[in-house]
Amino acid sequence: MRGAVERPAGLTYQPELLTDDEERSLLSTLGALDFREVRMHGQVARRTVRHFGFDYDYGSFQLTRAEALPVALHGLRDRCADLAGCAPEALAQALVTRYPPGAVIGWHRDAPAFGPTVVGVSMAAACLLRFQRGTAEGRRVYELELAPRSGYVLTGAARSSWQHSIPPVPALRYSVTFRTLRPGRAGASASAR
Ligand SMILES: O=C(O)CCC(=O)C(=O)O
Numbered sequence: 138m139r140g141a142v143e144r145p146a147g148l149t150y151q152p153e154l155l156t157d158d159e160e161r162s163l164l165s166t167l168g169a170l171d172f173r174e175v176r177m178h179g180q181v182a183r184r185t186v187r188h189f190g191f192d193y194d195y196g197s198f199q200l201t202r203a204e205a206l207p208v209a210l211h212g213l214r215d216r217c218a219d220l221a222g223c224a225p226e227a228l229a230q231a232l233v234t235r236y237p238p239g240a241v242i243g244w245h246r247d248a249p250a251f252g253p254t255v256v257g258v259s260m261a262a263a264c265l266l267r268f269q270r271g272t273a274e275g276r277r278v279y280e281l282e283l284a285p286r287s288g289y290v291l292t293g294a295a296r297s298s299w300q301h302s303i304p305p306v307p308a309l310r311y312s313v314t315f316r317t318l319r320p321g322r323a324g325a326s327a328s329a330r
């Protein structure tokens with residue numbers, strides 16, 4: 138990655154957020170989920186996903202109600218809320234992603250329909266999380282290894298100004314990403330049920 142290295146403000150990384158036993162038990166829950174394909178611009182991605190709480194429609198840019206978070210993932214949400222310093226219920230959306238070897242997620246910022254806080258947990262294989270902002274001479278980059286059982290929080294500039302991506306994962310990886318909703322969306326979400 139070309140550019141000056143700068144750690145994004147608002148990025149927190151927490152190794153060993155989960156114990157080995159917690160990871161093992163969560164992986165058996167995640168492994169049993171029925172994952173769905175991701176289709177963007179007509180292309181089917183290698184990674185597959187499952188949404189809980191809310192689903193994001195890439196066509197209409199709207200959030201719609203999805204199935205409730207399984208009880209087996211409530212403890213994980215509590216842990217992530219602690220890490221982010223918010224109430225567990227504020228983490229209204231959970232996205233579970235399964236990355237088979239070689240799967241990626243391209244450069245993006247999380248949708249503006251979501252709120253100011255994004256918390257992610259990594260399980261099974263490690264991967265790199267890359268950040269970029271600015272162009273040409275002003276390009277800034279950062280790279281972080283996400284170890285299995287670790288968590289990260291994106292707030293502030295890390296959430297809203299920097300883009301992030303994951304290059305091809307070396308081995309099967311699962312992540313659970315919890316997101317808040319944009320303030321003022323509570324009414325909209327209730328009527329979208
Ligand atoms: O897998 C991850 O940890 C990050 C996924 C991500 O950036 C996203 O789904 O928006």
Ligand SMILES: [Fe+2]
Pocket residue numbers: 245246247301
């Ligand atoms: Fe993201």
